Amino acid sequence: MRAFVKQAAGIDTVELADVPVPPIDEDEILVRMYAVGVGIHDSYFLPGDASYPYPIGIEGAGVVEEVGIDVSPHRTGDRIAFVSSMQPKGGTWAEYAVVKASALIVPIPDGLSFTVAAALPVAGNTILRALSALGEVPSGASVFIAGASGAIGTLGIQLARARGWRVSGSASPGNHDYLRSLGAELAVDYHDPDWPAQVRAWMPGGVDAAIAVQPDTSAGSLAVVRDGGELVSISGDQVASERGVHARGVPYDVDVRDDLVRLMQQVDGGEVHVEIERTHRFDDALDALAKVQTRHARGKHVLSLGKGA
Numbered sequence: 001m002r003a004f005v006k007q008a009a010g011i012d013t014v015e016l017a018d019v020p021v022p023p024i025d026e027d028e029i030l031v032r033m034y035a036v037g038v039g040i041h042d043s044y045f046l047p048g049d050a051s052y053p054y055p056i057g058i059e060g061a062g063v064v065e066e067v068g069i070d071v072s073p074h075r076t077g078d079r080i081a082f083v084s085s086m087q088p089k090g091g092t093w094a095e096y097a098v099v100k101a102s103a104l105i106v107p108i109p110d111g112l113s114f115t116v117a118a119a120l121p122v123a124g125n126t127i128l129r130a131l132s133a134l135g136e137v138p139s140g141a142s143v144f145i146a147g148a149s150g151a152i153g154t155l156g157i158q159l160a161r162a163r164g165w166r167v168s169g170s171a172s173p174g175n176h177d178y179l180r181s182l183g184a185e186l187a188v189d190y191h192d193p194d195w196p197a198q199v200r201a202w203m204p205g206g207v208d209a210a211i212a213v214q215p216d217t218s219a220g221s222l223a224v225v226r227d228g229g230e231l232v233s234i235s236g237d238q239v240a241s242e243r244g245v246h247a248r249g250v251p252y253d254v255d256v257r258d259d260l261v262r263l264m265q266q267v268d269g270g271e272v273h274v275e276i277e278r279t280h281r282f283d284d285a286l287d288a289l290a291k292v293q294t295r296h297a298r299g300k301h302v303l304s305l306g307k308g309a
């Protein structure tokens with residue numbers, strides 16, 4: 001099969017190569033890939049026990065080609081989207097991917113394309129876990145999202161609005177109308193040193209909660225949270241709590257599978273919009289990765305392997 005691979009541990013280069021389709025074990029699924037979501041971590045999230053050449057990529061959508069004998073909930077022919085992070089036999093930038101049945105795998109609603117489905121697993125999983133940490137924030141509360149025009153932030157605005165929260169977010173000025181179109185009341189420019197004052201003018205006393213998506217945004221986000229409010233850092237910034245603000249990272253011990261299934265259905269039903277800045281041919285995958293690595297993608301970039309994705 002054709003796959004974008006790393007040929008050995010410790011090298012940075014990713015190249016298109018012909019490699020064998022990996023055989024599955026009894027607890028694994030072989031997926032024929034139709035579309036791949038591109039993320040900033042794709043080229044370096046590799047497991048310690050990776051077998052080389054290793055196809056990179058941590059999410060995608062396709063059709064179940066074969067299931068191991070111990071796999072019950074999935075059947076050949078099922079349309080699925082999934083997170084394939086840290087799979088020893090390789091990731092999703094390939095014509096076929098092997099994934100453990102225990103991974104985060106969700107069915108694709110009949111009306112949803114593989115392209116849109118492939119854009120959701122990582123961003124959806126991440127924002128749903130971040131929101132689960134803010135579960136106690138009531139309807140009518142205010143939230144600030146740092147990095148609101150990217151893959152996670154665009155979902156975050158819409159899901160926060162669906163909870164009845166009032167939303168503000170940061171992005172470059174060219175994306176402000178777009179943030180408002182998704183439901184943000186206030187859009188601020190993170191390049192402008194005055195942005196925290198603009199958030200505090202919008203919500204005197206500070207917002208009830210903040211979600212810091214991009215790296216190095218947690219301290220600034222915390223500064224616009226009211227005393228005793230909530231902060232979730234998606235980027236993994238280390239930030240000390242102050243003024244009674246409860247600051248934490250994204251929880252890993254919550255199961256958001258059912259929420260991700262519901263999110264797929266909401267997208268299928270038109271209640272949630274998935275922004276795909278561009279769908280690339282599979283052969284142009286490295287261009288897509290370069291764009292995402294600029295941290296200035298609007299929503300997602302997706303690779304299409306053709307076949308009516």
Ligand SMILES: NC(=O)c1ccc[n+]([C@@H]2O[C@H](COP(=O)([O-])OP(=O)(O)OC[C@H]3O[C@@H](n4cnc5c(N)ncnc54)[C@H](OP(=O)(O)O)[C@@H]3O)[C@@H](O)[C@H]2O)c1
Nearest residue numbers: 126147149150151152171172175190214234235250295296
């Ligand atoms: N904890 C987890 O499980 C987990 C999982 C996945 C990802 N992540 C983290 O999430 C981040 C990626 O999120 P994503 O996929 O949404 O990113 P993304 O799609 O690359 O986000 C790009 C957006 O971020 C905005 N942006 C760039 N720099 C910014 C800054 N300094 N302040 C505010 N906004 C800024 C850009 O806005 P403009 O273009 O308008 O300037 C662009 O719209 C990474 O840091 C990654 O480590 C964490």
